[in-house]
Amino acid sequence: MAKSKAAGESETVIIKKYANRRLYNTETSSYITLDLLSQMTREGREFVVLDAKTNEDITHNVLTQIIMDEEQRGKNMLPVNFLRQLISMYGDSMQSMVPQYLEASMEAFRKNQKQFQDAMQGAFAGGPLAEIAKRNLEMFEAATAAFKTKGMPGFDMPTVATPAPPADSAEKDDEIAQLKAQLASLNAKIEKLAP
Template sequence: MSTQASSSDTPVVIKRYASRKLYDADAKEYVTIEDIARYIREGRDVQIVDKNTGEDLTRQYLVQIIADFESQGESALPLNILTDLVRHYQEQASSMTSSIASAMTPAFLGQMFETFKAQQEKTLSELGEMGSRALDPEKLMASASEAMAEWQAKQGEFFSQAMRQWGFGGTEPERPAPEPDKGSGQGKSTSTADDRSAAAGAGKDAQIKAIEENLKNLQDKLDKLR
């Protein structure tokens, strides 16, 4: 459809009917997934809700848009990052510290993608300056291809490192619990329920502390990249 989204700062409200058709309440017309993607490219915020229940379906449709791009060969994320994200949904669910990680993951990913976008814009700007100075088209294309390949490699390394620090790329092997002291006297007990409980609590505290340290290190690295 050719209808442009309105210029207001409020999000474009898209209502999904029982027939699964999408209706732009502002433009008063039906729209498609492609139209919604165009709205977003134009800089508009979009909110998609179920007409009957009012349920917010925005996240569901944004994921579908990304999936459509990927199926068309317009890959934006390295395969290993997509794999780690899928693995995260499975592995983190059963961990005690997953509640902390899950709560911080959206903010973490948002910050990571902001850094990604800033670096992308910088690279494209440098390529533009390179083109304005270059005289030989063949040398320009070779330099641009080399610069883009180097940029993609750096982005993949950056994402992989960030995901590993956060714990998306698998968990560290658990350390074996220390063996209890073997006393020679009969009156010495090798272990008690209280001792085991205290050890478990200390282990959880250590996990939380490790996550906090990883977050701090990652924040420092992100600040340096800006």
């Protein structure tokens, strides 16, 4: 049964698979490939694959074939140990619980992935990670200015203005001083190596 979609999105697409293994998209009235079905899956498009002769739902088999094709292309996501454990569950008394468990696990993984992505995007907009990124940028600019000040034979750096450190940043000043000292030491070693 097709799920209702938001305005602008279509219902579940019916794909028919013929005996010659060709897939026919009834929405676009065109033949398609497994690669296109894979792309539709990534885009979140709902589809059902039906055997054209018997009208049997073979979506599971086709999705499994897509996974096998991806694995054969070297995009292995399923570890051998996981596959062995999965195979060993067939015929086991717990077999009926495995699909629900895997589905719930994958849903939890997707939610965690989304939360992580949202957190990373938010981190650079504000918050503690944004402050760390800002400090790292200031230290990089100070290091670049140190290279420009000391100069290296045959190496011209563009001029970078060193930002004025905030008044309450004694710790930052120490870190910058340490970086400058390390850069000066490296610069001296490089000058010794230069002919």
